[in-house]
Amino acid sequence: MIKTLSNNISFLRAMLYISALVILVVGALTYRSVTEVTKSSEMITHTYKVNVELEQILSYLKDAETGQRGYIITNDSVFLEPYLSARNRINNSFAELKVLTKNTPQLKSKLIDVNTLINKRLIAFKTSYRSLPKKDIEDPNFKSNFRNGKTLMDSIRDQIKGVIKLQNNLLNKRSDEYRSDLMATPLLLFSLLLCSLILIYLAYNSIYKNIKRLKIANEELEIFKESTNQSEIVSKHGSWTWDQNNDVFTFSDNLYRLLGEQPQSFEPTIQNFMQYVHPEDVEQLSQQVENMKKNVELPYIYYRVVHKNGNIKHLKAYGKSIINDEEETVLLGTTADITDEIISFRALEERNLELERNNQELSSFNYVASHDLQEPLRKIQTFLSRLEDEEAEKLSDRGTRYIDRIQNAATRMRLLIDDLLQFSRSNKADKVFEESNINLLLEAAKQDLAEVISAEDAVITSDAFPSMTVIPFQIQQLFVNLLGNAIKYKSEKRSPVINITHQVIEADNDPQITKPTKPFYHKITFTDNGIGFDNEYADQIFVLFSRLHNKDEYSGTGIGLSICKKIIENHKGHIIAKGKPSIGATFIIYLPID
Structure with missing residues (x-):
């Protein structure tokens, strides 16, 4: 279970890292997309502004040309007003174009050419209406200047149209890029967001499963903890740990009970524990604790504790060190109440002493059976034999039968003694x-x-x-x-x-x-x-x-x-x-x- 949870935590960590990376990529692409769209929008606006200014310049020239024609026809100076104001307006437009084309060398060069032609056209306007004889439009010089002005106007118109066409091509290209960015960016963002959602779902699903496992594990741990507590109570032992790095002890509930106290009734320290140790065992146990801290191991040790009511209990402790996941050394120990074992051992010693006394008595009985009992039995048989040999004729039939019975009884008694001796020898250690x-x-x-x-x-x-x-x-x-x-x-x-x-x-x-x-x-x-x-x-x-x-x-x-x-x-x-x-x-x- 723990290994599975550890693997899932690693998986979740990887999912979080990947999700964070995807979010960063989405943010970067979104920023790039917004930047590109903004740039495309600015370029389109820029192109429109250039075209508008060029169209405006062409309009100013047309107005000037129309005014000139009106003046020629009417000889009214009012018609010269568009021509007179055209110069300032055109200069203003070129100033705006200069700002708009400062980063476009090719367009800037073409505008210089256009400006040169416009200057020539404006000079031609001036030369044309000044060279006009009074109401004589058939004058050869006038016609020549007028045609020259038309030629310049056509060149200007062609140059501006060329620039506008170049700008329109650029505008179309930027419009295509803009539309491409608008189409690709949402699709990419959607794909990345979909991946993020999938990763988030996988992470959520893993977290949900982990929570279920943790819930089951916690329930099992609670059951195990309770069973451990009950086991400690039944088996009369308690557990403890010592964190070597932090020099911190923890005692189980039943370890307190072994000392005659309520669970967690005092701070788990060596000093507090020593207050319950039998005065005769304090020095020895203190030395063993120092050795434990030095070697991070505790072999089997035996000592006594005294409860507040005066009861003396015999305890046995043992500890073994382990290294946890944080690479910290922890000593796991167990302490058992062996008072009943000590009492049983002492009772067994007393029984062994009693058995030894019984064996000695049995040996004495064997000696008596083999010597003291057999000796009078031999005398009985000897005197019976003499009685049969010397007094048989004087005995009555009843007396003879009595003697036979006595002889049979003595024989059975000898057999019984011999068998008992054999049985006794078969029991010898x-x-x-x-x-x-x-x-x-x-x-x-x-x-x-x-x-x-x-x-x-x-x-x-x-x-x-x-x-x-x-x-x-x-x-x-x-x-x-x-x-x-x-x-x-x-x-x-x-x-x-x-x-x-x-x-x-x-x-x-x-x-x-x-x-x-x-x-x-x-x-x-x-x-x-x-x-x-x-x-x-x-x-x-x-x-x-x-x-x-x-x-x-x-x-x-x-x-x-x-x-x-x-x-x-x-x-x-x-x-x-x-x-x-x-x-x-x-x-x-x-x-x-x-």
């Missing part, structure tokens, strides 16, 4: 993973169960295992428990047959693996042909002390499979049980591959 030969661990488990395997005539088959990174003694214990469990719950109709398989699988391709931690796993499957179980108890059999059968039917404490699950959890793997009553059980183990 000192688990050392080693690159191990799983085939050797399986063989060691078989050796541990060699007597029972032989007694039950059990058949065990297995695939070859690759080396794995495991806790060796726990994996061996796992194999012992699973093999012992399969043999214990054998079918009365057939000898135990246990098949162990291995394969490497991809976690994504096996739906049994939930929330995999590694992409590949070792899949080890134990399958037996024992009594099996109903699948609805598949999860229950891994619960500590859980038994699906009566203790009189099958010996055991219900801890073996719990130990198996704990071992697999220690390896961050999975164990799944499946069964079919009277057919057999299957245990599937998934161990992650690093």
